[in-house]
Amino acid sequence: MSASVLYDAPGPKATVRNRVYAVIGAAAIVALIVFAVLRLSDTGNLDSGMWDIFNYAGIRQNIADAVLATLKVFGLAAVGSVVLGVVLAVGRLSDHKPVRWLATTFIELFRSIPLLITIYAIWVGFLTDYSMWALALGLSVYNGCVQAEVLRAGINSVPRGQSEAAYALGMSKTQVMLGVLMPQAVRAMLPTIISQLVVTLKDTSLGYIILYPELLQTARLIASNTLVNGTYPYVSTIVVIGTIYVTMCLLLSALATWIEKRGRRAKTGIAVAPAAPAGGIDAPVAAPGVPAPRPGGAGGADLARPAGTAATDGTTEPGGDAGTTGKS
Amino acid sequence: MNVLLDNFPEFRDGFIGTVSITAVSSVIALVLGVVLAGMRVSPVPPLRFFGTAWVTLLRNTPLTLLFLIFFFVVPQVFVSGLSPFVLGSLALGFYTSSFVCEAVRSGINTVPLGQAEAARSIGMSFPQTLRLVILPQATRSVIPPLSSIFIALTKNSAIAGAFSVSELFGWQKLMSDRGYSITPVFIWVALGYLVVTFVISGLFRLLERRMEVAR
Numbered sequence: 001m002s003a004s005v006l007y008d009a010p011g012p013k014a015t016v017r018n019r020v021y022a023v024i025g026a027a028a029i030v031a032l033i034v035f036a037v038l039r040l041s042d043t044g045n046l047d048s049g050m051w052d053i054f055n056y057a058g059i060r061q062n063i064a065d066a067v068l069a070t071l072k073v074f075g076l077a078a079v080g081s082v083v084l085g086v087v088l089a090v091g092r093l094s095d096h097k098p099v100r101w102l103a104t105t106f107i108e109l110f111r112s113i114p115l116l117i118t119i120y121a122i123w124v125g126f127l128t129d130y131s132m133w134a135l136a137l138g139l140s141v142y143n144g145c146v147q148a149e150v151l152r153a154g155i156n157s158v159p160r161g162q163s164e165a166a167y168a169l170g171m172s173k174t175q176v177m178l179g180v181l182m183p184q185a186v187r188a189m190l191p192t193i194i195s196q197l198v199v200t201l202k203d204t205s206l207g208y209i210i211l212y213p214e215l216l217q218t219a220r221l222i223a224s225n226t227l228v229n230g231t232y233p234y235v236s237t238i239v240v241i242g243t244i245y246v247t248m249c250l251l252l253s254a255l256a257t258w259i260e261k262r263g264r265r266a267k268t269g270i271a272v273a274p275a276a277p278a279g280g281i282d283a284p285v286a287a288p289g290v291p292a293p294r295p296g297g298a299g300g301a302d303l304a305r306p307a308g309t310a311a312t313d314g315t316t317e318p319g320g321d322a323g324t325t326g327k328s
Numbered sequence: 329m330n331v332l333l334d335n336f337p338e339f340r341d342g343f344i345g346t347v348s349i350t351a352v353s354s355v356i357a358l359v360l361g362v363v364l365a366g367m368r369v370s371p372v373p374p375l376r377f378f379g380t381a382w383v384t385l386l387r388n389t390p391l392t393l394l395f396l397i398f399f400f401v402v403p404q405v406f407v408s409g410l411s412p413f414v415l416g417s418l419a420l421g422f423y424t425s426s427f428v429c430e431a432v433r434s435g436i437n438t439v440p441l442g443q444a445e446a447a448r449s450i451g452m453s454f455p456q457t458l459r460l461v462i463l464p465q466a467t468r469s470v471i472p473p474l475s476s477i478f479i480a481l482t483k484n485s486a487i488a489g490a491f492s493v494s495e496l497f498g499w500q501k502l503m504s505d506r507g508y509s510i511t512p513v514f515i516w517v518a519l520g521y522l523v524v525t526f527v528i529s530g531l532f533r534l535l536e537r538r539m540e541v542a543r
Contacts (some may be wrong), residue, residue, distance in 0.1 A: 245390055
């Protein structure tokens with residue numbers, strides 16, 4: 001707390017003042033919570049009956065099935081979006097103008113259209129009876145476009161010397177892309193890719209709107225089909241389901257943060273490794289061989305600003321679907 | 329083309345709905361986000377904790393779930409009788425406020441500590457430091473992420489359409505219920521959103537250019 005742009009290290013007077021603010025702030029927050037709890041109990045939402053419904057095997061089974069359904073769509077969409085992302089990123093960097101143009105149009109179009117619009121159109125237009133596939137396809141298309149921009153930024157952040165060296169060795173363009181550029185881009189962008197997967201996981205809840213029985217849809221069904229003391233247990237169901245969502249997202253974000261920390265630590269180790277065999281022969285090429293594991297620093301102006309790379313304090317910002325536009 | 333011409337009044341209402349829910353929830357998100365960012369960088373631990381909890385919770389909650397909370401829990405437990413438009417704007421605004429908060433906070437963090445120290449050492453008071461040194465620099469680095477956040481907000485507003493707020497997704501749903509082929513409907517809705525997002529990114533680019541300085 002000592003070094004902040006906004007205030008000096010507090011002196012005795014400021015310390016006292018801060019303590020007063022702390023007490024007032026804590027009191028206000030506690031008051032807010034107490035008010036919410038009182039209102040909840042006034043409306044009968046804290047009655048034991050409301051929460052007992054989760055002891056029924058049937059409802060537990062419903063929730064377990066719903067989690068499974070959510071994870072199934074998430075799995076499909078995760079694989080689909082990453083594969084599509086690789087294809088589109090390669091397409092955008094193609095030497096052939098039509099391919100480049102096609103990939104760019106596809107990315108720009110589907111990235112700027114709300115995901116729900118796309119999913120709904122796919123559902124109504126093509127896959128009315130297969131809401132799971134409509135959801136997975138819509139998520140793959142949208143997130144694939146975002147992943148493509150992330151990967152492109154990653155590929156652009158690989159030093160040019162890498163591909164020059166690979167070409168000099170006689171590698172074909174495909175070999176350079178798949179063998180040299182892509183692995184480094186993926187490695188550099190892994191935290192961002194996973195952060196985008198958190199967004200994908202959150203967006204599976206759009207299945208609610210196309211009636212796919214995922215977690216949220218199931219929550220609504222449970223809440224609207226169980227009558228406890230004359231009211232529907234929306235509050236308890238939403239608390240339980242919300243906890244499941246937040247836990248899943250936090251676990252995935254923790255993975256991203258862990259990989260980022262690990263990548264940052266490993267940076268020195270790997271930067272030395274390629275430099276050693278090259279030593280003296282081609283040092284300037286090998287030296288910058290490892291892209292910065294921090295996403296967002298690299299791609300410059302044309303970086304797609306993938307989910308929450310705005311933070312400069314070293315934390316990954318998972319769960320952000322804010323940064324999916326950046327018209328370069 | 330027929331879809332649009334035959335149903336133009338509905339489309340117009342939908343477009344206006346999208347623009348107004350975007351505008352209203354942007355204001356909510358901006359105000360709330362700045363207040364939360366203030367809490368998160370304040371020297372008062374309970375406020376910091378509150379800000380952190382808010383951001384962590386809201387950023388890891390699906391927006392659809394938040395809509396569900398605002399449409400089913402809030403009327404039942406807190407205030408009843410709010411219109412879908414207000415509830416939708418609140419849900420969107422609350423959700424987006426956590427992103428605004430993080431953008432503002434990291435914007436403040438981009439200002440080098442030395443700037444504030446220099447300002448203090450030449451005898452500037454705290455308000456002067458804030459107004460003349462820190463805020464101008466922080467604002468400049470906050471604008472690009474804010475632009476993406478508000479574009480994302482526009483796109484997220486589609487979910488409000490599924491919760492009976494009149495906007496463009498609602499129009500898409502209505503048209504497909506009326507039996508129109510989905511492709512032209514999709515194209516018109518997409519164009520509607522593109523117009524809004526282009527205007528937002530254009531405005532922010534203008535703002536960015538006006539605040540640009542040589543570094």
